[in-house]
Amino acid sequence: xxxxxxxxxxxxxxxxxxxxxxxxxxxxxxxxxxxxxxxxxxxxxxxxxxxxxxxxxxxxxxxxxxxxxxxxxxxxxxxxxxxxxxxxxxxxxxxxxxxxxxxxxxxxxxxxxxxxxxxxxxxxxxxxxxxxxxxxxxxxxxxxxxxxxxxxxxxxxxxxxxxxxxxxxxxxxxxxxxxxxxxxxxxxxxxxxxxxxxxxxxxxxxxxxxxxxxxxxxxxxxxxxxxxxxxxxxxxxxxxxxxxxxxxxxxxxxxxxxxxxxxxxxxxxxxxxxxxxxxxxxxxxxxxxxxxxxxxxxxxxxxxxxxxxxxxxxxxxxxxxxxxxxxxxxxxxxxxxxxxxxxxxxxxxxxxxxxxxxxxxxxxxxxxxxxxxxxxxxxxxxxxxxxxxxxxxxxxxxxxxxxxxxxxxxxxxxxxxxxxxxxxxxxxxxxxxxxxxxxxxxxxxxxxxxxxxxxxxxxxxxxxxxxxxxxxxxxxxxxxxxxxxxxxxxxxxxxxxxxxxxxxxxxxxxxxxxxxxxxxxxxxxxxxxxxxxxxxxxxxxxxxxxxxxxxxxxxxxxxxxxxxxxxxxxxxxxxxxxxxxxxxxxxxxxxxxxxxxxxxxxxxxxxxxxxxxxxxxxxxxxxxxxxxxxxxxxxxxxxxxxxxxxxxxxxxxxxxxxxxxxxxxxxxxxxxxxxxxxxxxxxxxxxxxxxxxxxxxxxxxxxxxxxxxxxxxxxxxxxxxxxxxxxxxxxxxxxxxxxxxxxxxxxxxxxxxxxxxxxxxxxxxxxxxxxxxxxxxxxxxxxxxxxxxxxxxxxxxxxxxxxxxxxxxxxxxxxxxxxxxxxxxxxxxxxxxxxxxxxxxxxxxxxxxxxxxxxxxxxxxxxxxxxxxxxxxxxxxxxxxxxxxxxxxxxxxxx
RNA sequence: GCGGACGUGGCGAAACGGUAGACGCAAGGGACUUAAAAUCCCUUGGGGGAAACCCUGUGCGGGUUCGAGUCCCGCCGUCCGCACCA
Numbered sequence: 001x002x003x004x005x006x007x008x009x010x011x012x013x014x015x016x017x018x019x020x021x022x023x024x025x026x027x028x029x030x031x032x033x034x035x036x037x038x039x040x041x042x043x044x045x046x047x048x049x050x051x052x053x054x055x056x057x058x059x060x061x062x063x064x065x066x067x068x069x070x071x072x073x074x075x076x077x078x079x080x081x082x083x084x085x086x087x088x089x090x091x092x093x094x095x096x097x098x099x100x101x102x103x104x105x106x107x108x109x110x111x112x113x114x115x116x117x118x119x120x121x122x123x124x125x126x127x128x129x130x131x132x133x134x135x136x137x138x139x140x141x142x143x144x145x146x147x148x149x150x151x152x153x154x155x156x157x158x159x160x161x162x163x164x165x166x167x168x169x170x171x172x173x174x175x176x177x178x179x180x181x182x183x184x185x186x187x188x189x190x191x192x193x194x195x196x197x198x199x200x201x202x203x204x205x206x207x208x209x210x211x212x213x214x215x216x217x218x219x220x221x222x223x224x225x226x227x228x229x230x231x232x233x234x235x236x237x238x239x240x241x242x243x244x245x246x247x248x249x250x251x252x253x254x255x256x257x258x259x260x261x262x263x264x265x266x267x268x269x270x271x272x273x274x275x276x277x278x279x280x281x282x283x284x285x286x287x288x289x290x291x292x293x294x295x296x297x298x299x300x301x302x303x304x305x306x307x308x309x310x311x312x313x314x315x316x317x318x319x320x321x322x323x324x325x326x327x328x329x330x331x332x333x334x335x336x337x338x339x340x341x342x343x344x345x346x347x348x349x350x351x352x353x354x355x356x357x358x359x360x361x362x363x364x365x366x367x368x369x370x371x372x373x374x375x376x377x378x379x380x381x382x383x384x385x386x387x388x389x390x391x392x393x394x395x396x397x398x399x400x401x402x403x404x405x406x407x408x409x410x411x412x413x414x415x416x417x418x419x420x421x422x423x424x425x426x427x428x429x430x431x432x433x434x435x436x437x438x439x440x441x442x443x444x445x446x447x448x449x450x451x452x453x454x455x456x457x458x459x460x461x462x463x464x465x466x467x468x469x470x471x472x473x474x475x476x477x478x479x480x481x482x483x484x485x486x487x488x489x490x491x492x493x494x495x496x497x498x499x500x501x502x503x504x505x506x507x508x509x510x511x512x513x514x515x516x517x518x519x520x521x522x523x524x525x526x527x528x529x530x531x532x533x534x535x536x537x538x539x540x541x542x543x544x545x546x547x548x549x550x551x552x553x554x555x556x557x558x559x560x561x562x563x564x565x566x567x568x569x570x571x572x573x574x575x576x577x578x579x580x581x582x583x584x585x586x587x588x589x590x591x592x593x594x595x596x597x598x599x600x601x602x603x604x605x606x607x608x609x610x611x612x613x614x615x616x617x618x619x620x621x622x623x624x625x626x627x628x629x630x631x632x633x634x635x636x637x638x639x640x641x642x643x644x645x646x647x648x649x650x651x652x653x654x655x656x657x658x659x660x661x662x663x664x665x666x667x668x669x670x671x672x673x674x675x676x677x678x679x680x681x682x683x684x685x686x687x688x689x690x691x692x693x694x695x696x697x698x699x700x701x702x703x704x705x706x707x708x709x710x711x712x713x714x715x716x717x718x719x720x721x722x723x724x725x726x727x728x729x730x731x732x733x734x735x736x737x738x739x740x741x742x743x744x745x746x747x748x749x750x751x752x753x754x755x756x757x758x759x760x761x762x763x764x765x766x767x768x769x770x771x772x773x774x775x776x777x778x779x780x781x782x783x784x785x786x787x788x789x790x791x792x793x794x795x796x797x798x799x800x801x802x803x804x805x806x807x808x809x810x811x812x813x814x815x816x817x818x819x820x821x822x823x824x825x826x827x828x829x830x831x832x833x834x835x836x837x838x839x840x841x842x843x844x845x846x847x848x849x850x851x852x853x854x855x856x857x858x859x860x861x862x863x864x865x866x867x868x869x870x871x872x873x874x875x876x877x878x879x880x881x882x883x884x885x886x887x888x889x890x891x892x893x894x895x
Numbered sequence: 896g897c898g899g900a901c902g903u904g905g906c907g908a909a910a911c912g913g914u915a916g917a918c919g920c921a922a923g924g925g926a927c928u929u930a931a932a933a934u935c936c937c938u939u940g941g942g943g944g945a946a947a948c949c950c951u952g953u954g955c956g957g958g959u960u961c962g963a964g965u966c967c968c969g970c971c972g973u974c975c976g977c978a979c980c981a
Contacts (some may be wrong), residue, residue, distance in 0.1 A: 332979040757918035839914040842963040890913040
């Protein structure tokens, strides 16, 4: 039968149009079937898509289509993370308005997503730069403010003096602004914060409930939150030595056991006591200024020498009033962790040891490692940071480190000292001032997690709905005035925030007192805010009155499977988890975890190509020739030699991308989708090669031929399932149902590469079956089995190659859509064999096989095994020591 | 520095503690073609053998087990995350 080649370029748009016209991917909120919410991280609309981007959409779509077939009411929406800096950069570089640039990119990328046939419910499309979206974000900001989850306070930021804007840490490269190249300054700015630290413990504890998240991500979040238990200790200061009579210094430590090894105290350069001392000591002031100049680049921190400055202040040891400790300002103490002050125990902390060795302060070991003799144990240039027995520690001697920590805490909790006259360092227990005496120490849990600063001095973001009034202070924009929309007429011809320069936008009357000279907040929100709740908005995307309808949101949420890159393992996912809690607290939703399941897909890699002059060349411009094992690349247009470079993640900068449009036009979307799902486990990297594309394209054609051949044989089959099947028909049916069982299992586990292998196996089996019967008269039962095989084969690959599947489905005579067909019912009885073949091991090495009835007892199996020639030969008449029979798996004879 | 993951043919990879290398790619041989493409068949971890088969093999060294790619301990290597976090 001459079957024409499958023409993807013609067929794919035709089926996309039919899906679209029939609206079959629209999810209804009132559908009674069980829900399944599958979501791929929405993209930033940077331009057009390349096949590297397509992988997470291909994964998500395979899941969505499979779940639909399994009878779920599937929500599979898509939108645009549309605010952000690149739009402003485009405005500066190309003189195009950020909104126009963004809208144009959305149109381009939407066309790409449609061209690969992802089954989205486009009726729910949202863009975060749409006032109909950010209006609700502003409302929630105000709700959070009222609920005490938003704070305004001073904070240190990286300030680019040329761009006149705040830079994120990752925008600071070697201490310079990534665009301007200007030396970045540390500045104090008043910023808005979301109080994510209110939820530190909850965000940590709840990780245990996220049993469908990758371990790696859970661990990264746990480390990021960074809980540590310790002791907050109030050291008395010798008032005669302090600049303004300060008499107390609070420190945080996790190693209270090493208190008798203390040699010095150290303050962060921006600690209040350090600043107070600097006022009276110009040399100290100069030292502090020097510390601030150092950037935050990791290389610098790594190699930076531990530097300190002796303030002359003396601290008094909590267990010995006569023991005075010098107070230094040191460059390695961070103001925003703990209290910004420490006691230094050099013998048991490497940084402290480096410090004392520089300033010759000496050390006293107080923890003796189990393997060492207390009498001779000494520390020179490597601190011992492990556990052991206490030495040189008075009443702690002989205890373990753990016991000593507990003993110190117990004693210092009971000890009290009068309330500080002048507090040095952070206040710790507000409201206890009236009580008079306070304990010298408190047990304290500290977290690495910091509050989330959301202020950005940018135009293209969600305006913060606040008005500053000289009389009333901070005034929320009244709800009826929301949204606060961005002005259209802005210019980007000078540095800084265009909203600041706008002649009229910032001027507004105070909603409370009517003061005409009030001013709008000109900071906009971090774009991570936009992406922290969009998944809720998808449940009710056109709701004009509220961010969502809690009844609808609660029915859909949480997202059942969220698919995206590992690069979002911390910030986006942590912020979203916080935001759900804040939305729950303010009555917008009823659950706290947004994503029940998470899947982080691997990158798509491609070779890189470079000309002699160093310019990167795109794969499309390169011609590859092979001479035996060697591959050679030339520039197709000129024949110029091109160097083949290493595999890299597809990226614009290395130009090693393959565009969606070009691949869809030359091979079809299904080929591309198949390739990115087939070669590697989806959480690992996959390599895009021309051979891979050709292989996938060949398989597309092979499936098309195979289905047509099987369909022709199955064409004359009876509608009803025959009562009896011949052995050939039964064998085919077994192969069919084995494939069905395996593929279903693979998709559930998201093992798409194994799933692909099983489809290949089934295709191979079907090819053999067709070859075996081609010449014979074909009985009705075999025809029926062949049609069943063809139908199921098509349904198995339909989630991954949906267009080809529709074309095949139609060719098989169906007048329905395979996208709407229920998943085939598995006939388990076909998976059960009457006789099973067990491998037989002798002393753990496979030596033979034995065929036994499925329900054979152990005695019967043992007898069969012992009668095997290979076994008899080894045993040589002796009785085996043991025969291990693992039911339906293996037999091991121990000789 | 701290934390984690991984290490299997020429390559991408499979393998509930139970027959290591499924499936694909590449390579080689063959069929069909005037020829090419497409398609189909065969071979392909290493070593031995005419063959049946045998030996060996999952980074290295130990251990647990009837049985280890898989579990435990110690090395070596690669990758990732965090990082002056007291």
